[in-house]
Amino acid sequence: MIKADNINFWIKNRRVLENIYLQLNVGELKVVLGPNGAGKSSLFKILSGEATCKLGAVAYNGRNLQQYNAAHLAMVRSVMPQSSQLSFPFFAKEVVEMGLMNINNHNPTYSIQEVMLQTNTWHLKNQLYGNLSGGEKQRVQFSRALVQIWEEKPYPRYLLLDEPTSSMDISQQHQLLHLLLGLKKRNIGILVILHDLNLAALYADSLILLKEGKVIANGVKDEVLTAENLFQTFDYPIEVLRHPVTGKPLIAPQPVHTNFQQTIKSA
Numbered sequence: 014m015i016k017a018d019n020i021n022f023w024i025k026n027r028r029v030l031e032n033i034y035l036q037l038n039v040g041e042l043k044v045v046l047g048p049n050g051a052g053k054s055s056l057f058k059i060l061s062g063e064a065t066c067k068l069g070a071v072a073y074n075g076r077n078l079q080q081y082n083a084a085h086l087a088m089v090r091s092v093m094p095q096s097s098q099l100s101f102p103f104f105a106k107e108v109v110e111m112g113l114m115n116i117n118n119h120n121p122t123y124s125i126q127e128v129m130l131q132t133n134t135w136h137l138k139n140q141l142y143g144n145l146s147g148g149e150k151q152r153v154q155f156s157r158a159l160v161q162i163w164e165e166k167p168y169p170r171y172l173l174l175d176e177p178t179s180s181m182d183i184s185q186q187h188q189l190l191h192l193l194l195g196l197k198k199r200n201i202g203i204l205v206i207l208h209d210l211n212l213a214a215l216y217a218d219s220l221i222l223l224k225e226g227k228v229i230a231n232g233v234k235d236e237v238l239t240a241e242n243l244f245q246t247f248d249y250p251i252e253v254l255r256h257p258v259t260g261k262p263l264i265a266p267q268p269v270h271t272n273f274q275q276t277i278k279s280a
């Protein structure tokens with residue numbers, strides 16, 4: 014389990030995260046939602062170990078994050094940040110192979126091809142990463158993160174993804190989330206930051222709504238995804254309907270012209 018207790022985080026004397034508690038279990042897909050600037054990426058950096066908080070603590074499998082060295086941490090969690098800059102002209106396949114270098118695995122029981130076929134990137138293997146489209150770059154970075162945890166292990170591991178689908182078309186978005194569902198069965202817990210409420214509604218087990226650094230709601234999907242919680246989080250009127258095929262929540266934002274101001278006043 015990843016356990017975050019009372020996370021408080023300041024950037025330049027401004028508190029951007031306040032008293033955050035969360036738990037991520039293996040077999041769970043947790044989505045973090047919230048408006049721009051809510052603190053999602055800051056929380057992500059603290060959970061992944063990229064940043065440290067003055068107040069509060071993060072533990073992986075019962076052991077404080079600070080006690081892990083980089084190599085050991087790479088064995089228990091894999092990370093896809095919002096953006097990744099590469100200073101050299103790597104081919105797409107070389108970028109994916111970096112996932113193996115992170116865990117010092119020179120002899121994987123699986124092939125890079127196997128993973129890249131799953132993420133629809135194998136045909137891009139010999140293209141320069143810098144020349145790929147935004148969505149293609151994301152799929153390559155996702156592949157790199159997957160390669161790092163693809164091999165089955167007897168201990169719990171975690172995959173952390175910050176807006177992995179933001180540049181992807183609708184088909185690729187759903188394929189990525191579908192792949193995550195498969196990973197849940199491999200003793201892996203997954204935390205994803207998304208802006209697409211409907212992707213969250215279809216695929217998440219649990220959700221955290223964040224606004225101005227504070228948790229508005231945290232729990233199982235059906236309890237968190239209510240019109241009231243969404244309004245409180247986004248200051249925007251959003252209906253929660255039922256998906257006609259899956260029966261899961263279906264998010265229907267109201268268009269701005271339909272009495273938006275009136276709705277805000279009456280809420």
Ligand SMILES: Nc1ncnc2c1ncn2[C@@H]1O[C@H](COP(=O)(O)OP(=O)(O)OP(=O)(O)O)[C@@H](O)[C@H]1O
Binds near residue numbers: 025029047048053054
């Ligand atoms: N390096 C920085 N210097 C100053 N302020 C920062 C810095 N990084 C983040 N912030 C501020 O911290 C707050 C939280 O930022 P964060 O990136 O965590 O938000 P977010 O929820 O991920 O937003 P988005 O949805 O737009 O990606 C924002 O107000 C942001 O302006």
